[in-house]
Structure formats: structure tokens, C-alpha cells
Amino acid sequence: MPAPPLEMYLRRAETVVLVQVVSVDGQSVALRCTASLRGGTKVASTLSLEWHGLPIQVGAEFLLLSQGDAHYGPPPPVTVSFGTKGQGGWLGWLPFPISKAGGQTYAEGVYSHADGKMFIDAPPGDSDWKLSLPYIKRLLDLVPYDPHVSDKLDAPMQPAPGKAVDPSSNRTDGRR
Numbered sequence: 001m002p003a004p005p006l007e008m009y010l011r012r013a014e015t016v017v018l019v020q021v022v023s024v025d026g027q028s029v030a031l032r033c034t035a036s037l038r039g040g041t042k043v044a045s046t047l048s049l050e051w052h053g054l055p056i057q058v059g060a061e062f063l064l065l066s067q068g069d070a071h072y073g074p075p076p077p078v079t080v081s082f083g084t085k086g087q088g089g090w091l092g093w094l095p096f097p098i099s100k101a102g103g104q105t106y107a108e109g110v111y112s113h114a115d116g117k118m119f120i121d122a123p124p125g126d127s128d129w130k131l132s133l134p135y136i137k138r139l140l141d142l143v144p145y146d147p148h149v150s151d152k153l154d155a156p157m158q159p160a161p162g163k164a165v166d167p168s169s170n171r172t173d174g175r176r
Helices: 006-010 133-142
Strands: 016-025 028-038 046-051 061-067 092-101 104-108 130-132
Touching: 006 061, 006 133, 028 061, 028 133, 104 133, 130 133
Parallel strands: none
Antiparallel strands: 016 028, 016 061, 028 046, 061 092, 092 104, 104 130
């Protein structure tokens, strides 16, 4: 099981974008932003970043989350890696591979715990850890970026006021 749930990363994600790899040169990659889900005005249409960890090839697509908060200053957009070295002191970007099935787009290697129990949003017959793009967009509405999250690491995650996730209906307003 991946850890932590996606909403824990979203608390530290000022910027969330969908990107496609346009070139690879050793550990340096160029990424083209194909969609902005949060804070996209802070990201150029093409990013050049140092890449560690995941194998990468031209054309691959990723959900890319900035990670950082104001505790150690603004996060510099310089590194993409799953090696977070403890969220309290790490600044950079996290990539989640994108897959498509049944006309739906999914981020892989993630799950949600926003309603108090583990939830994956995989297509029928698929048991992989993934969430659909519409579900991720709902989580972005529920979980705002918190630049002071490291100042209160022991505080439980709370959805935005008046919001709740009901995974059985795939809605965020509590209605079925």
C-alpha cells in the first residue's frame, strides 16, 4: 500500500499539474504542462527538472505535485523524486504516473483516506492503487494548500469547511 494517502501530499502541494515528458537527457527532463489543477500560473508551460527514481521515457504522463511549505522557505522547483526524506524538510516535486482505461484518466500509486477509510477509484476488475482525475479534482477542493503544515504536523487532516467525501457516490458534497 502506498503511504501516505494523497490528501496528505495535497496539504503540501501549492501546485498540481498534469505533465507530459518531452525530452530526457540523463537525469534532466523537460516536461510540458498539459493541464493545471492547482496553482498553474506559478508553473511555466515547460519545466526542466532533475529526475530521480522512476524510469522515464518521452511521452509518459504524470500527475505532478509540488511539495513544500513556508517552514523552510518557498519550495524550489528543482527536483522530481519519490525520495521525500521526511515531509517536514523536503522541497521539490512528486510524480504519479498517469494511465487511461475506459475513457477515464487515473493517477497510479495513490489512494484516499478523506472519509476515514481507505478508498481507491480503480476501474472495475482493476485492483491497482489509483484514483480517477475527477476524484482527485474533488480532493483538491477538499484539501487546500497549507503553507504552514510543518508547523502543525501533529494536527489531524481536516477537509475544507462544509465539505465531505462520499466515495460511494463519487461526490464531495455528501449527497448521493
